[in-house]
Structures are given as structure tokens and as C-alpha cells.
Amino acid sequence: MSFLGEHWPYIAGAYTATLAAVAALIGWIVTDARRQKARLAALEAQGIRRRSDGTA
Amino acid sequence: MSPFLAMLRRDLRISARTGGSILTVALFFTLVGALMPFAVGPDRALLARLGPGIVWIAALLALLIAIDRLFRADHEDGTLAALRLAPISLEAIVFAKLIAHWLLTALPLIVITPLLAVLFGLDGDATLRLLLTLLIGTPSLTAFAAIGGALTVSIGRGGLLAPVLILPLCVPTLIFGVAAATPGLPGSDGAALLYLAAFTLLALVIAPFAAALALKMAAD
Amino acid sequence: MSINPAGMGFLSRLAHPGHFLAWSRGWIAPLSWIATALFALGLWLAFFASPEDYQMGGTVRIMYVHVPNAWLAQLCYAIMAVASIGTLVWRHPLAEVAAKAAAPLGAAFTAIALVTGSLWGRPTWGTFWEWDGRMTSTLVLLFIYLGIIALWRSLDDQGRAGRLVAVLTLVGAINIPIVKFSVDWWQTLHQPASILRAGGPSMPFSILAPLLTMTLAFTFLFLALHIVAMRTEIVRRRVDAMQRRHAAELGIEQ
Numbered sequence: 001m002s003f004l005g006e007h008w009p010y011i012a013g014a015y016t017a018t019l020a021a022v023a024a025l026i027g028w029i030v031t032d033a034r035r036q037k038a039r040l041a042a043l044e045a046q047g048i049r050r051r052s053d054g055t056a
Numbered sequence: 057m058s059p060f061l062a063m064l065r066r067d068l069r070i071s072a073r074t075g076g077s078i079l080t081v082a083l084f085f086t087l088v089g090a091l092m093p094f095a096v097g098p099d100r101a102l103l104a105r106l107g108p109g110i111v112w113i114a115a116l117l118a119l120l121i122a123i124d125r126l127f128r129a130d131h132e133d134g135t136l137a138a139l140r141l142a143p144i145s146l147e148a149i150v151f152a153k154l155i156a157h158w159l160l161t162a163l164p165l166i167v168i169t170p171l172l173a174v175l176f177g178l179d180g181d182a183t184l185r186l187l188l189t190l191l192i193g194t195p196s197l198t199a200f201a202a203i204g205g206a207l208t209v210s211i212g213r214g215g216l217l218a219p220v221l222i223l224p225l226c227v228p229t230l231i232f233g234v235a236a237a238t239p240g241l242p243g244s245d246g247a248a249l250l251y252l253a254a255f256t257l258l259a260l261v262i263a264p265f266a267a268a269l270a271l272k273m274a275a276d
Numbered sequence: 277m278s279i280n281p282a283g284m285g286f287l288s289r290l291a292h293p294g295h296f297l298a299w300s301r302g303w304i305a306p307l308s309w310i311a312t313a314l315f316a317l318g319l320w321l322a323f324f325a326s327p328e329d330y331q332m333g334g335t336v337r338i339m340y341v342h343v344p345n346a347w348l349a350q351l352c353y354a355i356m357a358v359a360s361i362g363t364l365v366w367r368h369p370l371a372e373v374a375a376k377a378a379a380p381l382g383a384a385f386t387a388i389a390l391v392t393g394s395l396w397g398r399p400t401w402g403t404f405w406e407w408d409g410r411m412t413s414t415l416v417l418l419f420i421y422l423g424i425i426a427l428w429r430s431l432d433d434q435g436r437a438g439r440l441v442a443v444l445t446l447v448g449a450i451n452i453p454i455v456k457f458s459v460d461w462w463q464t465l466h467q468p469a470s471i472l473r474a475g476g477p478s479m480p481f482s483i484l485a486p487l488l489t490m491t492l493a494f495t496f497l498f499l500a501l502h503i504v505a506m507r508t509e510i511v512r513r514r515v516d517a518m519q520r521r522h523a524a525e526l527g528i529e530q
Binding site: 004006007008010011013014015017018021025026029030032036037039040043048049050 | 323328333334335337338341342345381384387388391392395396398399497501504505507508511512514515517518519521522
Binding site: 203207208210211217220221222223224225227228231232235241247251255258262266269270273274276 | 436444
């Protein structure tokens with residue numbers, strides 16, 4: 001990595017940290033989305049409807 | 057007597073009856089200030105240099121622990137709801153409470169400050185500066201305390217949440233207050249005090265509206 | 277169910293969560309692909325097509341991740357502030373959702389900005405932290421973000437929470453420029469040091485290009501994530517409402 005110059009550990013560190021943080025962020029957002037959709041599917045499977053879907 | 061003054065008198069009277077917590081806040085302030093030398097060492101020159109900053113932090117922390125006293129009791133026993141029917145606006149009521157709260161929590165601290173100044177070896181000039189900055193700056197801390205208290209009044213165990221919310225907002229007061237109180241900082245003198253006063257005025261204008269808004273939301 | 281009465285503004289039409297869900301679905305993939313492409317281009321520019329800075333040397337490359345995140349930290353708060361106005365003034369139903377979804381994103385970008393800024397600082401200033409104006413203001417911004425998130429989480433009634441958080445967000449919005457001013461002033465008071473700017477007095481295109489590309493890349497990433505988070509929040513609220521209603525019905529039957 002010497003082509004990055006003498007401070008390459010810091011440059012590598014910054015990009016690694018950013019990548020890790022962004023990956024974690026994306027992972028959390030996607031996981032949360034899936035979890036809520038699963039909750040919704042579970043409720044609808046039980047036959048529970050939204051109020052605006054009309055009377056049960 | 058105007059409703060505003062009546063509100064002010066009421067808060068002061070209630071506090072006179074339940075006196076305890078004024079003493080607690082004042083004691084907390086004194087202890088924090090007095091404990092600092094144990095953390096930074098007894099070097100007189102260092103303490104004199106750090107003194108204004110330490111006193112300001114102690115004041116900030118002490119005022120934060122008193123936040124709940126502003127609205128919680130009145131919210132819980134329904135007084136706040138009743139007060140909304142009063143002939144003056146909720147904003148005015150909040151402002152009256154703000155003044156009462158400052159008189160009860162900040163003023164004692166300012167009175168005690170000369171004692172802390174002695175502990176830190178501050179000379180007369182430095183002590184007077186410190187007192188002046190506290191006088192001008194602590195109203196803004198009370199103002200933010202009111203906002204924090206109003207935002208968290210409906211939360212059962214509000215605990216440390218209100219201080220956490222408003223501490224970042226108090227940064228300008230801290231910066232200008234300490235700068236104005238520390239003699240010898242290049243270019244600090246007049247400017248810092250003016251900025252401090254301006255910020256306090258801004259805070260006093262915003263707080264009644266923000267706090268009243270939050271209180272109305274909490275009640276709905 | 278009336279859909280789009282003629283003459284309704286775009287925002288009004290979008291106000292209905294159901295419409296938003298339908299409308300936003302198609303945006304996620306394109307935004308994600310654009311972000312990916314921009315990241316690829318940006319990274320290539322950052323490492324293979326740009327020179328070292330005459331002042332900073334190789335560490336200028338850290339700016340290509342630091343600056344976008346610092347920019348997003350501010351953008352997120354601006355969005356939250358606008359959404360807060362939408363909540364308080366117009367009671368726009370999606371405004372709260374937008375604000376709530378943006379908060380953790382903004383906090384994350386602020387944190388990344390701080391970490392990358394710190395890593396840039398070590399070879400540049402010699403320490404991992406320097407109380408300079410920009411870093412200090414960013415730190416205070418992070419605290420404000422965390423406070424807002426804490427307030428969201430501590431209020432059970434999310435409807436009320438939205439309005440209270442809106443008040444806090446707006447008070448913060450007024451305060452942040454003042455904090456920035458006071459911190460800059462404080463810093464010059466204690467340390468009349470010059471702050472290095474990427475590229476020196478004027479930024480050559482070879483440094484500007486990766487900077488802008490990465491900034492755009494991160495922005496598109498944020499847009500995609502924000503939409504997903506908003507959709508999730510809408511579903512979460514629906515599910516909560518359904519569960520509550522179901523529990524109430526069971527309670528009534530018994």
C-alpha cells in the first residue's frame with residue numbers, strides 16, 4: 001500500500017472504518033425493514049386486518 | 057396584582073414551604089466546585105486559571121439537576137391543565153415560572169460563588185467578572201432547563217434525559233461565560249460579555265414559546 | 277377511496293402513507309444502483325486518478341470520505357428541521373416519519389465524519405483529536421442527534437413523540453449555527469492556528485472530482501436508505517396499530 005504514501009495506515013483505516021460503518025448501517029436498515037414486514041405478514045396470516053380494510 | 061406577578065409569587069411561596077431542594081442544589085454546586093481541586097491538583101496557579109471554568113460547569117450541572125422542579129409537580133397534579141384556562145397565556149406563565157426558578161436555583165449559586173472563588177484563589181477582579189458573567193449567563197441556562205423540562209414532563213422516569221437533551225445547546229453560554237470571566241484571554245473581554253448577553257436574550261425569547269408548545273403537546 | 281383529487285399538490289398526494297409506499301417502491305433500486313456506480317467511480321478517482329495534495333500529502337484521500345459524511349450530517353439535520361416544521365405547522369402525516377427515519381442516519385454520518393476526521397488529524401496534527409472549530413461543532417451536533425434519538429425512544433405515544441421531537445429539533449436548528457459560531461470564536465481565542473484546507477487556496481479539479489463524486493455517491497446512498505427507513509417506519513406504525521386494535525378487541529370480547 002506504499003503507493004498511498006507514508007500515512008497509508010490512516011488512509012486505509014479511514015476507508016475501512018467508513019466501509020464497516022456504512023455496511024452496518026445498510027445491514028441494520030434492511031434487517032429492520034424485513035423484521036417489520038415479517039410482523040405484518042404474521043398478523044395478516046392470523047386474519048387481523050387494518051381498520052381501513054373494512055370491518056373484519 | 058397582575059396574573060403574571062401572582063404566578064411568580066405562587067411559585068416562590070410553594071418553594072418557600074418545601075424549602076429543602078434549594079439547599080440541595082446549592083450544596084451540589086458547592087461540592088462539585090470544591091471537589092475539582094482533588095481531581096486537578098492543588099497547584100494555585102492552575103486553579104486560578106481553571107477557576108472560572110470550574111465554577112461555570114458546577115453551575116451548569118447544578119441547574120440541570122433542578123430541571124424537574126419547574127413543571128413536573130404542576131403537571132402531575134393537574135395544576136398545569138388548570139393554568140391553561142388562566143387569563144394569561146401559557147407562554148407568560150412559563151416565563152413567570154422561569155423567573156421564579158432562576159431566583160430559587162441560580163441566585164443562591166451566585167451568592168455562594170465568592171466562597172468558591174476564595175477556594176480557587178481568584179482575586180477580586182476575577183471574582184467580580186465571574187459574578188457578572190453568571191448573572192448574565194445563568195438565565196439562558198434556566199431557559200434551556202425550561203425547554204428540557206417541558207419536553208420531558210410527560211415521561212415518567214425522565215431522569216437524566218432532559219439534561220442530555222439540552223447540554224449541547226448550552227455550549228455557547230459556557231464558551232462565552234467562561235471567556236468573559238477569564239481575565240487575560242486575548243480579545244475576550246467586551247466581545248464575550250456581549251455575545252453572552254445576546255445569547256441569553258435569545259434563549260429567554262425562545263424558551264417560553266418552545267416550552268409552552270411542548271407542555272400543550274404533553275397534555276393532549 | 278378517493279385517490280388524486282384534481283389540483284392537489286404533490287406533497288399533499290404523498291401525505292397518505294399508502295400512496296407514499298406505492299410511490300417510493302420504485303425509487304429504491306435506481307437510487308441504489310446510482311449510488312453504487314458513483315462509489316465505484318469515486319473510489320477509482322480517489323485512489324488512482326488523483327494526486328497527493330501539496331500540503332497534506334496522501335492524507336487528502338481521507339477527505340474523500342470525511343467531507344461527504346460531514347456534509348450529510350448537516351443535510352440530514354436540515355431535512356429533520358424542515359420535516360419538523362411540516363409536523364408542527366401542517367401536521368403532515370409523513371413529516372414525522374421522515375424525521376424519525378433520518379435521525380439515526382444523520383447520527384451515523386456524523387460519527388463517521390468524526391472518526392475519519394480524527395484519523396486524518398493524527399498524521400496531520402499529531403493527535404487523534406484537536407479541538408478545532410469544525411470537529412468540535414461536529415461533536416456537539418452528534419450529541420444533539422443522540423439526544424433527539426433518545427427522546428424518540430423514551431416516549432411511548434409516537435404521535436405525541438413526533439411533535440415533541442419536532443420542537444426539540446427546531447430549538448436545536450436555531451442553536452446549531454450559534455454553537456458553530458461560538459466554537460469557532462472559542463477556538464481562535466485559544467489557538468490562533470490555521471486550518472488546513474484540502475488542496476490549498478484553490479482546489480484543483482483532480483482533487484475536486486473525487487470529492488464531488490464521493491459526495492454525490494454518499495448522498496444517493498442516504499436517499500435510498502432514507503426511503504427504506506421511512507417505509508419501514510410506516511409499516512411499523514401500522515403493525516403497532518393493528519396489534520393494539522386487536523388487543524383492544526380481545527379485551528372487549530372478554
